Amino acid sequence: MTQYFIPKIITSAVLLALLFSCEKGEQATVISVVERIDTTATNAHYISNRAPLKPSALVKLPVGSVKPEGFLKEYLIRQKNGLTGHLGEISAWLQKEDNAWLSKDGEGDWGWEEVPYWLKGYANIGYLLEDQQMIDEAKIWLEGTMNSQRADGNFGPKHFDGDNQDFWANMIMLYCLQSYYEYSNDEKVLDLMTKYFKFQLTVPDEHFLNGYWQKLRGGDNLRSVFWLYNRTGEPFLLELAEKIHRNTSDWVGRDHDLKDIHNYYEVRDGGEVPDWYRDQIDWHNVNHAQAFREPAQYYLLSHDDKHLEATYDNFDIIREHFGQVPGGMFGSDENARPGYADPRQGVETCGMVEQMNSDEHLLRITGDPFWADHAEEVAYNTYPAAVMPDFKSLHYITSSNMTLLDAENHAPGIANSGPFLMMNPFSSRCCQHNHSQGWPYFIENLWMATPDNGLVAAIYGPSKVTAKVGKGQEVTIEETTHYPFRGQLEFTVETAQPTEFPLYLRIPAWTTGATVSVNGETLKENVKGAGYVKLARLWKSGDKVNLTLPMEIHVNTWVKNSNSFSVSRGPLTYSLKIGEEYIRKESDETAIWDSKWQEGVDTKKWPSWEIRPTSEWNYTLALDKENPAASLEVEERPWPENDFPFTPENVPILIKARGKKIPEWQLDQYGLVGELKDLPATSNQPLEDVTLLPMGAARLRITAFPNVK
Numbered sequence: 001m002t003q004y005f006i007p008k009i010i011t012s013a014v015l016l017a018l019l020f021s022c023e024k025g026e027q028a029t030v031i032s033v034v035e036r037i038d039t040t041a042t043n044a045h046y047i048s049n050r051a052p053l054k055p056s057a058l059v060k061l062p063v064g065s066v067k068p069e070g071f072l073k074e075y076l077i078r079q080k081n082g083l084t085g086h087l088g089e090i091s092a093w094l095q096k097e098d099n100a101w102l103s104k105d106g107e108g109d110w111g112w113e114e115v116p117y118w119l120k121g122y123a124n125i126g127y128l129l130e131d132q133q134m135i136d137e138a139k140i141w142l143e144g145t146m147n148s149q150r151a152d153g154n155f156g157p158k159h160f161d162g163d164n165q166d167f168w169a170n171m172i173m174l175y176c177l178q179s180y181y182e183y184s185n186d187e188k189v190l191d192l193m194t195k196y197f198k199f200q201l202t203v204p205d206e207h208f209l210n211g212y213w214q215k216l217r218g219g220d221n222l223r224s225v226f227w228l229y230n231r232t233g234e235p236f237l238l239e240l241a242e243k244i245h246r247n248t249s250d251w252v253g254r255d256h257d258l259k260d261i262h263n264y265y266e267v268r269d270g271g272e273v274p275d276w277y278r279d280q281i282d283w284h285n286v287n288h289a290q291a292f293r294e295p296a297q298y299y300l301l302s303h304d305d306k307h308l309e310a311t312y313d314n315f316d317i318i319r320e321h322f323g324q325v326p327g328g329m330f331g332s333d334e335n336a337r338p339g340y341a342d343p344r345q346g347v348e349t350c351g352m353v354e355q356m357n358s359d360e361h362l363l364r365i366t367g368d369p370f371w372a373d374h375a376e377e378v379a380y381n382t383y384p385a386a387v388m389p390d391f392k393s394l395h396y397i398t399s400s401n402m403t404l405l406d407a408e409n410h411a412p413g414i415a416n417s418g419p420f421l422m423m424n425p426f427s428s429r430c431c432q433h434n435h436s437q438g439w440p441y442f443i444e445n446l447w448m449a450t451p452d453n454g455l456v457a458a459i460y461g462p463s464k465v466t467a468k469v470g471k472g473q474e475v476t477i478e479e480t481t482h483y484p485f486r487g488q489l490e491f492t493v494e495t496a497q498p499t500e501f502p503l504y505l506r507i508p509a510w511t512t513g514a515t516v517s518v519n520g521e522t523l524k525e526n527v528k529g530a531g532y533v534k535l536a537r538l539w540k541s542g543d544k545v546n547l548t549l550p551m552e553i554h555v556n557t558w559v560k561n562s563n564s565f566s567v568s569r570g571p572l573t574y575s576l577k578i579g580e581e582y583i584r585k586e587s588d589e590t591a592i593w594d595s596k597w598q599e600g601v602d603t604k605k606w607p608s609w610e611i612r613p614t615s616e617w618n619y620t621l622a623l624d625k626e627n628p629a630a631s632l633e634v635e636e637r638p639w640p641e642n643d644f645p646f647t648p649e650n651v652p653i654l655i656k657a658r659g660k661k662i663p664e665w666q667l668d669q670y671g672l673v674g675e676l677k678d679l680p681a682t683s684n685q686p687l688e689d690v691t692l693l694p695m696g697a698a699r700l701r702i703t704a705f706p707n708v709k
Helices: 070-081 083-090 114-129 132-147 168-184 188-202 212-216 218-232 236-247 275-279 285-291 294-302 305-322 349-366 369-385 429-444
Strands: 013-019 029-034 066-068 346-348 397-399 447-449 455-457 463-469 473-481 488-495 499-507 514-518 521-527 531-539 544-548 553-558 564-569 572-576 580-585 608-613 619-621 633-636 653-661 687-694
Touching: 029 521, 066 070, 066 114, 066 429, 070 083, 070 114, 070 429, 083 114, 083 429, 114 132, 114 168, 114 429, 132 168, 132 188, 168 188, 168 212, 168 218, 188 218, 188 236, 212 218, 212 285, 218 236, 218 285, 218 294, 236 294, 275 305, 285 346, 285 349, 294 305, 294 349, 346 349, 349 369, 349 429, 369 429, 369 499, 369 572, 447 463, 455 463, 455 473, 473 499, 488 499, 499 544, 514 531, 521 531, 564 653, 572 653, 619 687
Parallel strands: 455 499
Antiparallel strands: 013 029, 029 531, 066 463, 346 397, 447 455, 463 473, 473 488, 488 544, 499 531, 514 521, 514 544, 553 564, 564 572, 572 687, 580 608, 619 653, 633 653, 653 687
16 A cells, blocks of 8 residues: 555654855755645745634645746647647537527536546646637636626526535536636635635525535635635635535545445445445445545644545555556546456546646645655646547546457456447536646646745656745746656756855655755755755755755565555566557447537547557566565666657657466456456466557556466
8 A cells, every 4th residue: 555644743854964165155954854844934925724724735826837848848839739639629518609608697508527627637737838719718717617607706607416405516617717817816706705605604504515416525625715715814714614625525534334435336246235335335436536635725724634634545455456557646436336346347537637636626725745755646647648648638547457449348257338448528517627627737837835834846857846935036947857766856946146045955755865966066965755945045046956866666465456566666666578469449429428519510620539559468577575676677768759758669668578378367357457465376478578568658557467376
């Protein structure tokens, strides 16, 4: 299982050293290693938590403060030119005619989660790329939404769950409005939210968050209430926060009555529901990925450690039973089913981006670098594998072991009936729209402000941050790196005048010993264990910090999944390289039943793709697990000229290995990779040379290898 610390048991600094450069005129640097960043101060330049909320561990910078560089910028450009950028022209839910999000009275045939799901990513890509056309298009929806506010304070589509209002879609739109405010400082956003939350306070408890999606996902509503409270200080917002938590599904409790667990479930072979299944209020993959954090959000107000611990436990429980797989997610398909936990079970693309968003929230709430490690694990391994390289289609379900993507029905091997494995731009209306938030939100959280008026490189990737530090001086720091493929990171400071502030660099849990230098002088070596290196000095323009994170090969054993194993190097997990054949299909012939596109759309411009293997995939690896480096050879290749490393042709790192074929391991009657539990204990096949490539670059993959002797 993934290990983590709960902040209440963390000590402060573990090392402090004062180092002076011998070079004449060089500034002194105070360097220390801390497990958490101190929260006794409050950042003077950016909105932090107001009392009585717990102090902010890390502080989100306004949208646009962090800009992508390198392959992260290339990803956003591909999103803009791909499905995200064109959904407004092809998705029926995004057509402006008769759209309830653009209606002053909330009436219209189109008006639920799809518009705000898409707008979360679409608008923020516009802000990050400074693309005025995207910003203007986003403003049509944002202005229309704000103009929909009614006299009682309610806004948006009139959508009901039974006899009660469905508040779920509004929770998503509040994300969009908050990002817009951070980018534009448009006070209309604060006015709308204040009136809306006063309206919510008037809704009787028996009619509030009364329904499936909204009740489970109330934490998103709670998050927005705290966002507004930190800007206005209105006391009624704390009363509303209590009301929201009171009416949200119980993500703290254990041993629930089965009648209170409302997601669809089945037990394999008709067996009894196991006792542990009662320890989560819901097992729908997206609900869990975004709602498991609600107790930690409420902890900011309650100050009760049990709420924080509940979120850590929620994360642990689903992975104990369905997450014994590489890549950071869990094998629930849409709904986790007892008895179905093989690495061939997958997760929705929606689940990935919501998990990344939750990790980013929890990193700010707790300061625990575990959440940054995990955000990288999902973003750099599972998420790229779910989307075509041109970002023009994606598939609903992604799993660690997946060797055929076709238009066939694979139920009940997976929990969904229909063509849910192929790459399709129209199918799966939730993921079709919700995928858009993944990369822009991730980029916005690469850098954060710290309570002591510093900056922290919280999550790693090529980027540039501009922010106020110290006594208010604005600085820019450019992060130049090919991380996560390589472990060298360089940070270059630009400042109009020398300024003093602390700069923090995250130390991932997987590192075997980091090295930090400033202006060419090594200040600290062999830093290991999750935490942060703090560098405090009078920074001047041109100062360079270099962080080296050695990336050694590690073998993870998944005991509860037939002792299967996976190979990782640094933050990347590696998969067997399988030849891929792309077969074009017409989307209007292969999309699922609820797919809807706008009238007149040329669907032939948006094809779907089957991906079939052109090489054998039924291998395990011959490894010395105690010394895996002795069995594996890392091969470095040039960085791709197109700045996009997530394809088999372009990956800059390969691993050469030796493997044995398992002839009995074939596709089963459902067209899925045979389950590990059914494989023989030995193989007498000859050793062969095989190649591993990063999981995120492998649209077909074997990532969890059988434990065959």
